[in-house]
Amino acid sequence: MHRSPAVEVHGLVKRYDGRAVVDGLDLTADAGRVTAVLGPNGAGKTTTVECCEGLRSPDAGTVRVLGLDPVADAAALRPAVGVMLQDGGLPTGVRAQEMLEHVARMYARPLDTGQLAERLGLGAFARTTVRRLSGGQRQRLALAVAVVGRPRVVFLDEPSAGMDPQSRLAVWELVRELRDGGAAVILTTHLMEEAEDVADQVAVVDHGTVIARGTVPQLLAMGVDRDGAATLVVHTDGDVDPAGLAERLGDRFTVERRSGTSLAVTGAVAPGTVAATTGWLAEQDVLVTHLDLGRRTLEDVFLDLTGRSLR
Template identity: 70%
Template sequence: MPTTVPPVEAAVVVHRLRKTYGGRDVVDGLDLHASAGAVTAVLGPNGAGKTTTVECCEGLRSPDGGSVRVLGLDPVADAVALRPRVGVMLQDGGLPTGVRALEMLRHVASMYAAPRDVGELAERLGLHAFARTTVRRLSGGQRQRLALAAAVVGRPEVVFLDEPSAGMDPQSRHAVWELVRELRADGVAVVLTTHLMDEAEDLADRVHVVDHGRVIASGSVPELLAADADGPAPTVRLDATDDLDVATLTADLTAALPGTTWQVTRTDPGTYQVSGPTSPAAVAAVAAGLAAQDVLVRRLGVGRRTLEDVFLDLTGRHLR
C-alpha cells in the first residue's frame, strides 16, 4: 500500500523497515507510525512480522534496513536516553521469577525520577491480592497485570504493550482497558499488539494490519469498517446444524426483496455470514429462506461488520 506521511506529532515512526532471518525477509519494507495521545494497534496473523517490528521499536532487535525512530531517537543507538521514557510489556512478561510481585514493582519504580504511586497502581490492577507471591507462582493473567504495572510505573511517553490482556478474566481485562484509556488521555503514545479483535476495536484510534512483513491496511476503526470497503456490511451471522445451500438462499433473498444485493458465505463448518441490507424485512427474509431449506439454526445474530471481519478479509481464513 502507499506510504503515508506520519503526522508531525508522531512518537514512533517506522520507515521501510527490513529484518531478515535465515535469508528470509520477516519484515519487508514496512512503514507505520504511532501518535502521541493515541492508541495504535498493530494486528496480524502469527508470523506476519508484527512482533519483530515492535521489537525493533523497543530496541530489542536491530533492523537490517530502513529506519526506526521513537521520540526522534534510534532505539538501539540511543537506548540509554530512551530507556527512562519508554515502557515495554512483553508477552512472556520478562519478569524475574524469584522475587515477590510487589517487591519487584517497587524495585522497578525506584529506577525512575518521578514514578507513579506504587500503591495506587497496585490497587488499580488488583496486585495486592498476590503481593507477596513470587512471580514464578503467579497465574498467566496475574503475571500480565504485574508486567503492565512495571511497564507504566515510570510514567513513559511511549508504551509498547504486547498482548496486554492475554490470559485475563473479564474483570482484569476491563481494568487494563481503563488504564490504557487513561494513558491515552495523559498524552502517552500506546502501541498495542493483540489477537483480540474486540480489544483493538474498543481501544484503537488507528490500526495497522500487517501481513507477510508489510502493512497491508491502515486507518481508524470506522475507516476500516466502512461498508463499501469490501462489499455490504454483514447483517446476519448464524450457526446451522445442517449444511446450507448458499446459492438457493441467495436467490430466495433476491427474489423476496427485489433490487437488493446479497452475499452468503460459509466462514467455517456450520457457520455462515449473510450480507445485505439492514431492515426488519431483510431479517424476516433470511428466516424464511432458512425455513424453506428446513435448516435448524443453533445461533443467529444480527449486527454490523466487525474488525474481525475486516481482518479475515484482508489476511485470509486459512491456518498458518
C-alpha cells in the same frame, strides 16, 4: 505547529535465516493516541514492535522513537519508554511487589506503586514469586512494571492475554488513562472487539507489511457500498453449505461459515434478505434457532484483508 509522530517506522526490513519476516513496513504512532497493530500469527507485528523497543536491530529501513534510534540511543530512551513483552520478560525468582518497587526506584517520578498495585489487583499475590503466578497475574504485573515510570511511549504486546474479564477491564481503563495523559500507546492484540473499542488508529499487518491503516470507522467503511452494510448471523441446528445460500442471495452479499453451525451474511441487509435467508434454510430442512443483526465489525474487516484459512 506540526508535531512529529512519537514512533516512526519507514521501510523496515528484518530477516531470519534469509527470509524477510518484516518486509518494507511503514508505521507511525502519535502521542495521546492508542495505535493497535493487528495481524495473523507470523505476520511480523511482534518483530516490528521489538525493533521499535530496541530489542532487535533492523536489517534495513529506519525506526525512530521520540526522534531517537531505539538501538543506538537506548540509554537516552529508557526513562521515557515502557515495554510489556508478550512473555512478560520478568525474572522468575522475585516476588511480585518487590519487582514493581525495584523498577519504580529506577525512575525520577514513578507512579505510586501502592495505588498501581491496588487498581491492577496485585495485592492478592504481592508476595508470590513470578514463577508461581498464573498467566493472567504475570500479565498484570508486567503491565504495572511497564507503566510505573510514567512513560511517554508504551509498547504493549498482547496486554490482556490470559486475563479474566475483570482484569481486562482494568487493563483497558489504564490504557485509556495513559492515552489521555499524552502517552503514545502501541499495542498488539488478537482481540478484535477490544481493539475496536480502545484504538484511535489501527494498522493491519500481513506478510511483513502494513496492508491497511486508518481509524476504526475508516476501516469499517472499507468495501461498503453507499447503502451501507450489516452482518446477519444466522444460528442453526445443523451444518449448512454457505455456497448454496450465497447463490440464492446473489453477488451483493457474502456468506461465510462462522463457528459451529452459524452463517454470516454481510451486505445491505434488509427485511427481504432475512426472509430469503430463512426461507432457503427451511427448504434445506434446517431450523433457525436465532438471528443476530449487527453492523460490520473490525473482525469482519480483518478477515476480509487477511483471509479465513488457518496458517
